Amino acid sequence: MRQNSRNKEKRVEILLESDTSFLNKMVTIFKNLTNFEKDCRSLFETNINATKKMLKEVSAPGKQDTYPWRNINRLYRETDVWTHNGKVNTWEQATDKFELFKTKAVNFTKKFKMEDSTIVFDQFLKLNQDAITLKQFYEINQTAIYMILKDHDKDTKLNACEGLPFFVNTDFFSDNACKRFTYEITHSLLNIIPDPEKYSCPICQELAYKPIRLNCNHLFCLKCLIRAQKKNLDNCPVCRAKDAVKNATSKNLDKKLLNILTTDFPREIRARKKQLKEITQQQELEEAREMAAQPVSFKESEEENCIIM
Structure with a gap:
């Protein structure tokens, strides 16, 4: 060449x-x-x-x-x-x-x-x-x-x-x-x-105790779903599925998964229950303080609107 x-x-x-x-x-x-x-x-x-x-x-x-x-x-x-x-x-x-x-x-x-x-x-x-x-x-x-x-x-x-x-x-x-x-x-x-991390709530990052499975199939703990409903956050926080949170009821409780969590992660469930109890007590204490600081009103308080509860 x-x-x-x-x-x-x-x-x-x-x-x-x-x-x-x-x-x-x-x-x-x-x-x-x-x-x-x-x-x-x-x-x-x-x-x-x-x-x-x-x-x-x-x-x-x-x-x-x-x-x-x-x-x-x-x-x-x-x-x-x-x-x-x-x-x-x-x-x-x-x-x-x-x-x-x-x-x-x-x-x-x-x-x-x-x-x-x-x-x-x-x-x-x-x-x-x-x-x-x-x-x-x-x-x-x-x-x-x-x-x-x-x-x-x-x-x-x-x-x-x-x-x-x-x-x-x-x-x-x-x-x-x-x-x-x-x-x-x-x-x-x-x-x-x-692995308990597979069943963590995407909102609080804790074990999804009393797991609520939305219609879009995403999983959350009951505590976070109740809080989301109270704040009128209607859509799924993960995929934005319309009204997935709003329409969640007690029927969305994943009973099969709840049994699995109770059986497979007893130590984590006990710790989560204790944690939720402490959170609830703290919230009740804060609400009591807020009510005590407010002026007396004869207006009837509106009942919290929460479908799951």
């Missing part, structure tokens, strides 16, 4: 036979890596399914280790091993956060009373370590392959570095495999542990 640029002439020779051999070897490497990823995925799924069964037993409501596991679940999510500010962590960043999690988790694991809890926690740590190791393997090999292809492109003036991965049926050049593993840990596995 010749290039003419004014009086300069450049000749580039490409040995197609050698390039074909090189690219075929790269394709073989990709296929081997893909097969390796499939084997890892199969083993990982087997291990995580076994861990799920045991975790469900030790973290179930009423078990001796229910609350230590809930604290571990909360700590793991707060540590955010796999992401940071919406971006996926590198394997080094994930390792640092994972070590931080292990250090803090000791405060909860030392409260285990069931031998199986220790076994499950060790399995949980191994699943995370396996995912980090696989992530490290991917990132190092991705970098190495890109460097090899880049050097090849520099010598041959081809564009294999960008083009070749698109012609090979593999997830190796994406984070899909690692994302699947981390998703299984953070969602499929840990979601087994009952």
